[in-house]
Amino acid sequence: MVKANAAVLLYNPEAGKLRARRSLLPRLLDSLRARLGNVEAVPTEGPLTAGRMARECIARGADLVCVAGGDGTLNEAAAGLAGAGVPLLALPAGTANVLSNELGTGNDPLGVIRRLEDMVAVAVAPGRLRTAGGERLFLCMAGAGLDARIVRLVSPQFKRRFGKLSYWEAGLAQLGRRLETFEAVIDGRRHECSFALLSRVRNYGGDLWIARHANLLEDRLAVVLFEGDSSLRYVKYFAGVVLGRLEGMSGVHVLKAQQAEIRRSGDAAIDLQVDGEHAGFAPARVDLTGERIVLLAPREYVERMRAAAAADAAGAVAAQRLAGG
Numbered sequence: 001m002v003k004a005n006a007a008v009l010l011y012n013p014e015a016g017k018l019r020a021r022r023s024l025l026p027r028l029l030d031s032l033r034a035r036l037g038n039v040e041a042v043p044t045e046g047p048l049t050a051g052r053m054a055r056e057c058i059a060r061g062a063d064l065v066c067v068a069g070g071d072g073t074l075n076e077a078a079a080g081l082a083g084a085g086v087p088l089l090a091l092p093a094g095t096a097n098v099l100s101n102e103l104g105t106g107n108d109p110l111g112v113i114r115r116l117e118d119m120v121a122v123a124v125a126p127g128r129l130r131t132a133g134g135e136r137l138f139l140c141m142a143g144a145g146l147d148a149r150i151v152r153l154v155s156p157q158f159k160r161r162f163g164k165l166s167y168w169e170a171g172l173a174q175l176g177r178r179l180e181t182f183e184a185v186i187d188g189r190r191h192e193c194s195f196a197l198l199s200r201v202r203n204y205g206g207d208l209w210i211a212r213h214a215n216l217l218e219d220r221l222a223v224v225l226f227e228g229d230s231s232l233r234y235v236k237y238f239a240g241v242v243l244g245r246l247e248g249m250s251g252v253h254v255l256k257a258q259q260a261e262i263r264r265s266g267d268a269a270i271d272l273q274v275d276g277e278h279a280g281f282a283p284a285r286v287d288l289t290g291e292r293i294v295l296l297a298p299r300e301y302v303e304r305m306r307a308a309a310a311a312d313a314a315g316a317v318a319a320q321r322l323a324g325g
Contacts, residue, residue: 002035002089002117004037005037006038006062007037007038007066008041008064009032009067010042010054010066011041011042011043011091012044012068012093013044015094024109029041035116051078054081055080063086064086064089065077067088069094070095070096071140072094075137075275078293079126081294083291083292087121087294087295088295090295092105093109098140101207102202102216104300107206119299121296122294122295124216125289126200126291127142128287128288130284131272131280131282131284138274139275140199141201142199142279143195144273144284148272149174151271151273151277176232178231179228180194180268182270184261186225186253186257187257187259187260192265193227194227198260198286200214201214209241211223211224211254212247213254215309215312217305217309218312220256220257220258220288221257221286223256224246227251258288259287260287264283
């Protein structure tokens with residue numbers, strides 16, 4: 001059972017679920033207090049404030065930070081918790097809730113709290129995106145090219161009203177247009193593509209599983225690269241995602257890596273995103289940071305991912321022996 005002497009609920013008042021259901025916040029507090037005792041509720045103060053506020057909560061003595069919001073709020077708060085050793089509990093209250101879907105805790109924040117007794121703390125290495133504009137950490141993924149362009153083009157008003165449908169609408173608007181291509185250098189090897197996904201998780205957008213080889217407990221990036229400047233090729237790629245057959249598909253590269261570089265091939269601007277938030281334009285470098293984040297995750301998930309990491313490591317050793325013999 002998770003224990004805390006000074007827990008904090010850091011919440012985004014503009015998160016979709018909290019805005020639509022005014023009774024949800026007091027219910028979350030009641031449920032947390034029934035299990036943890038005193039819990040302080042702290043609202044974020046706007047975009048890019050959750051990281052600072054998480055650090056301030058820790059400075060005041062918080063030993064557990066529960067975050068109710070979307071993936072963007074979690075991303076900001078997690079950056080504030082990196083290296084602090086204070087656990088983070090993700091309470092899904094946004095549009096896609098990628099991290100919660102990855103962990104198998106679903107989209108119901110009250111349901112996550114009911115599972116607290118099954119949670120264990122695990123230290124994970126967040127990803128890091130570095131550009132001329134600065135550095136951004138990510139718990140879930142970074143993207144370059146097509147998906148980041150879609151993130152930039154999504155109407156905030158449409159997103160507030162229709163949630164995930166706003167991303168589908170922006171994505172479908174790209175069909176028929178020529179896509180900008182760029183160079184992705186993965187552990188020193190060059191690839192030309194129009195969409196690069198650099199992920200810590202298997203889940204994408206809450207509904208899709210693109211980087212099925214990702215493992216949050218491994219210190220490696222899961223990379224999926226899509227070639228081609230025709231947006232119509234993505235109809236085939238999407239079918240591969242749905243059927244779980246991206247690996248081996250023509251025009252797709254499925255890799256694991258320690259680092260990546262995103263370079264412009266021409267004059268076109270190449271969009272970047274982290275955890276569903278626009279993060280500027282290429283060039284950029286992506287790797288893992290040494291400052292770990294302590295995440296509360298279901299015991300079953302942690303055991304399954306550790307077993308998968310061990311099997312992957314054993315397979316790599318066997319492959320090396322065969323290659324050497």
